Amino acid sequence: MKIKLLFLLVVCFHVLNPNVLLPEQPAIATALPLYTDSRWIVDESGKRVKLACANWVSHLQPVLAEGLNRQPLDVISKWIVSMGFNCIRLTWPLWVATNDTLASLTVQQSFESLGLLESIGAIRVNNPSMLNLTIIQAFQAVVSNLGKNGVMVIIDNHISQPGWCCANRDGNGFFGDIYFDPDLWIKGLTRMATLFNGTSNVIGMSLRNELRGPKQNVSVWYKNYYFSFLNVNSIITSSSFIRYMQQGAEAVHRANPDVLTILSGLDYDKDLHFLRNQPLNLSFTRKLVFELHWYSFSDGDAWSTGNPNQVCGRVVNALKDKILFVLDQGYPLFVSEFGIDLRGGSLADNRYSNCIFGVAAELDFDWALWAFMGSYYLREGVMGLDEVYAVMNWGWSGPRNSTFLRRLSALQSPFRGAGLDEVAPYQILYHPLTGLCVQRGSFKKPLDLKLGSCAESAQWMYTPEMTLAVNGTTVLCLQADGLGRRAKLRGDCSSPATKWKPISDSRMHLSTTLPTNSTACLDIDSKNNIIASRCQCLWGDASCDPASQWFKIIYSTIRRY
Numbered sequence: 001m002k003i004k005l006l007f008l009l010v011v012c013f014h015v016l017n018p019n020v021l022l023p024e025q026p027a028i029a030t031a032l033p034l035y036t037d038s039r040w041i042v043d044e045s046g047k048r049v050k051l052a053c054a055n056w057v058s059h060l061q062p063v064l065a066e067g068l069n070r071q072p073l074d075v076i077s078k079w080i081v082s083m084g085f086n087c088i089r090l091t092w093p094l095w096v097a098t099n100d101t102l103a104s105l106t107v108q109q110s111f112e113s114l115g116l117l118e119s120i121g122a123i124r125v126n127n128p129s130m131l132n133l134t135i136i137q138a139f140q141a142v143v144s145n146l147g148k149n150g151v152m153v154i155i156d157n158h159i160s161q162p163g164w165c166c167a168n169r170d171g172n173g174f175f176g177d178i179y180f181d182p183d184l185w186i187k188g189l190t191r192m193a194t195l196f197n198g199t200s201n202v203i204g205m206s207l208r209n210e211l212r213g214p215k216q217n218v219s220v221w222y223k224n225y226y227f228s229f230l231n232v233n234s235i236i237t238s239s240s241f242i243r244y245m246q247q248g249a250e251a252v253h254r255a256n257p258d259v260l261t262i263l264s265g266l267d268y269d270k271d272l273h274f275l276r277n278q279p280l281n282l283s284f285t286r287k288l289v290f291e292l293h294w295y296s297f298s299d300g301d302a303w304s305t306g307n308p309n310q311v312c313g314r315v316v317n318a319l320k321d322k323i324l325f326v327l328d329q330g331y332p333l334f335v336s337e338f339g340i341d342l343r344g345g346s347l348a349d350n351r352y353s354n355c356i357f358g359v360a361a362e363l364d365f366d367w368a369l370w371a372f373m374g375s376y377y378l379r380e381g382v383m384g385l386d387e388v389y390a391v392m393n394w395g396w397s398g399p400r401n402s403t404f405l406r407r408l409s410a411l412q413s414p415f416r417g418a419g420l421d422e423v424a425p426y427q428i429l430y431h432p433l434t435g436l437c438v439q440r441g442s443f444k445k446p447l448d449l450k451l452g453s454c455a456e457s458a459q460w461m462y463t464p465e466m467t468l469a470v471n472g473t474t475v476l477c478l479q480a481d482g483l484g485r486r487a488k489l490r491g492d493c494s495s496p497a498t499k500w501k502p503i504s505d506s507r508m509h510l511s512t513t514l515p516t517n518s519t520a521c522l523d524i525d526s527k528n529n530i531i532a533s534r535c536q537c538l539w540g541d542a543s544c545d546p547a548s549q550w551f552k553i554i555y556s557t558i559r560r561y
C-alpha cells in the first residue's frame with residue numbers, strides 16, 4: 001500500500017498536492033513529552049513510542065538543513081511522513097549556539113561566503129522566506145515545519161566547527177580537542193535546550209555525535225568525582241576541572257526538562273562497555289537514552305571478506321558486550337545511525353544490512369536511518385554531492401530506492417512494547433533480506449505459506465518441541481516436504497520435518513530433518529513462496545550469501561489482522 005502511494009507520488013508529484021496523497025500517517029498521535037520506562041520510550045500515558053527516524057543534516061558549512069534549494073520545506077516534511085518516518089535526527093554544529101558571528105549570518109550571507117550562488121538562486125525559488133532568516137532562525141523554521149507535519153525532532157550536536165564529520169584528528173572528537181572546549185559545549189547545549197524549551201516536537205537532544213580520537217578516555221567521559229562534592233554551578237562555570245557527559249546531560253535537563261537526553265559512548269558511538277560496572281549518576285530519571293552507530297565499515301572489511309553467518313554472529317556478540325546490554329540494564333537504545341549504499345552495489349553493505357535488519361526486528365530498538373537528504377549544498381568541497389545512502393534521490397524529486405523503503409517499513413512499526421494494542425505473545429517469522437514476514441496463504445490455499453507484509457504476519461507459537469504452530473480450527477505446524485518443495489502447514493505436528501532449529505553462527509538458519517533424513521533449511525523461491533532447500537553458506541565460504549535462508553523468530557505482542 002505504502003509503496004503504491006510512493007510510486008504515485010513519484011509519477012504525479014508535480015501535478016498533485018502531496019497532502020492529498022499522504023497515507024494514514026497521523027500527526028503526532030502521541031502525548032508529548034516522551035519518557036523512558038525501562039528499555040522503552042513512552043509517551044505521557046505510558047504507551048510505547050517507537051522512534052523511526054531519518055538523519056537530516058544541518059551541520060555542514062552553510063549551516064542550513066539540506067535540500068531547501070531543491071524543494072519547498074513543507075514538501076520535504078511531507079516526504080518524510082509519506083516515507084513512514086515519525087521523526088528526524090536534525091544535526092547542528094556547536095558554533096551555531098556559541099558563535100554569534102556565525103549564528104547572526106543570514107542564510108544568504110552564509111551561502112555567499114561559500115560562493116554558493118546557484119544554491120541561493122534555487123533557495124529563492126523554493127524557499128524565498130529562508131534567505132533573510134539568520135541561520136539559527138532558519139533552523140527553528142525547519143523544526144517548526146516538521147512539527148506542523150507531525151514529525152518529532154531530535155536535535156543532535158554533531159560537531160563544533162561546521163563541516164563534514166568525523167575523523168580521529170579533526171579537532172572535534174573529544175573533550176579538549178582544539179574545537180571541543182567542554183565549557184563552550186555545555187554553554188551551547190544549554191542555549192539550544194533553552195531555545196527549544198516549550199517546542200513540543202523537539203523530543204530529544206543527542207549531546208554529542210561520535211566521541212572519538214586520541215584523547216578519548218572513560219574517566220573523562222564520566223568525570224563525576226568532583227561532581228559529587230562540589231556545587232554543580234561552580235563546576236559548570238569553572239574551567240579548572242574536566243567534566244563531561246553527566247554534566248552535559250544535567251545542563252540540558254536543567255534548561256529543558258522535557259527532552260530525552262541521548263548519550264553517545266566512545267569510539268564513534270560504538271562503545272559503552274564501561275557502563276556495565278559504573279552506571280551514570282544523574283539527578284533526574286526517565287529521560288536517559290543511549291545511542292549506537294553501526295555501519296558495515298564499523299566492522300572493518302569483515303563483511304566483504306568473511307562468511308556472512310560467521311561475521312554476523314561475531315559482530316553481534318561483540319556489540320552485546322559493548323553496547324546492546326544497556327537494554328537489559330533498562331535503558332532505551334537509539335541506533336541513531338545505520339544505513340547502506342542504496343544503489344545496491346556494495347557487497348559489504350548488502351550483507352551487513354541482512355544482519356542488522358534481523359537484529360533491529362529482534363531487539364525492536366529505536367533508530368535513525370542514515371540518511372534522508374539526497375544531496376548536499378556543499379560537502380567536503382564538492383557542490384551538489386550525491387548522498388548514496390539517502391532515501392531521497394539526488395534531485396529530491398522522490399525516493400532513491402522504493403524497494404529499500406518497502407523493506408524498511410516493517411521496522412517502522414513496533415513489534416512489542418507497553419501500552420500498545422497488545423495480545424498474548426506470539427512469534428513472527430521475519431525475513432531480513434526482503435523485510436517481509438511469513439504469511440498464511442489465501443483463503444483458497446490456507447495451508448500454503450508465502451512472504452508478505454509483516455502487518456499481516458501469521459502468528460506462530462514456537463514451542464519447546466521446536467515446532468512452529470499456528471492456531472486454526474486445529475493446531476497446524478510448519479512442515480518441510482522435501483528439497484525445493486514448498487513448506488506447508490500440516491495437522492501432524494510429530495514428524496521430525498516439523499521441528500525447526502536455529503543453526504549457524506547467525507542463528508538465522510532454521511533447519512529441519514526431512515523424511516529422507518537429510519537436513520534442510522527454510523528458504524524462499526523466486527516468487528517469495530516458502531520452501532525448504534539445502535542449507536547454504538553455513539560457515540567458511542566467504543563468497544556465498546545465505547540471506548535468502550535467513551529468518552528471525554521474533555517475539556511480538558502487537559495485534560495483527
Ligand SMILES: *[C@@H]1O[C@H](CO)[C@@H](O)[C@H](O)[C@H]1NC(C)=O
Binds near residue numbers: 099102
Ligand atoms: C565564529 O564563526 C566565524 C564564521 O564562521 C569564524 O570565522 C570564526 O572563526 C568563529 N569564531 C570562533 C571563536 O569560533
Ligand SMILES: *[C@@H]1O[C@H](CO)[C@@H](O)[C@H](O)[C@H]1NC(C)=O
Binds near residue numbers: 128129132
Ligand atoms: C530580504 O532582504 C532584502 C534586503 O533587506 C530585501 O530587499 C528583500 O526583499 C528581503 N526578501 C524577503 C523575501 O523578505
Ligand SMILES: *[C@@H]1O[C@H](CO)[C@@H](O)[C@H](O)[C@H]1NC(C)=O
Binds near residue numbers: 217218219220
Ligand atoms: C584519562 O584521564 C584521566 C584524568 O585526566 C587521567 O588520569 C588518565 O591517565 C587518562 N587515561 C588515559 C588512558 O589516557
Ligand SMILES: *[C@@H]1O[C@H](CO)[C@@H](O)[C@H](O)[C@H]1NC(C)=O
Binds near residue numbers: 227228281282283
Ligand atoms: C551522585 O550525585 C549526587 C548529586 O547529584 C551525589 O550526592 C551522590 O553522592 C552521587 N553518587 C555517586 C555514587 O557518585
Ligand SMILES: *[C@@H]1O[C@H](CO)[C@@H](O)[C@H](O)[C@H]1NC(C)=O
Binds near residue numbers: 194197198255
Ligand atoms: C521552559 O518553559 C516553561 C514553559 O513552557 C517554563 O515554565 C520554564 O520555566 C522553562 N524552563 C526553563 C529552564 O527555561
Ligand SMILES: *[C@@H]1O[C@H](CO)[C@@H](O)[C@H](O)[C@H]1NC(C)=O
Binds near residue numbers: 401
Ligand atoms: C535498491 O536496493 C536494493 C537492495 O536493497 C538493490 O538490490 C537494488 O538494486 C536497488 N535499486 C536501485 C534502483 O538502486
Ligand SMILES: *[C@@H]1O[C@H](CO)[C@@H](O)[C@H](O)[C@H]1NC(C)=O
Binds near residue numbers: 424459460461
Ligand atoms: C492458540 O490457542 C491457544 C489455546 O486456545 C492459546 O492459548 C494461544 O494463545 C493461541 N495462540 C495464538 C498465537 O493465537
Ligand SMILES: *[C@@H]1O[C@H](CO)[C@@H](O)[C@H](O)[C@H]1NC(C)=O
Binds near residue numbers: 515516517
Ligand atoms: C532415518 O533415520 C532413522 C533413525 O536414525 C531410521 O530409523 C530411518 O530408517 C531413516 N530413514 C531413512 C529414509 O533413511
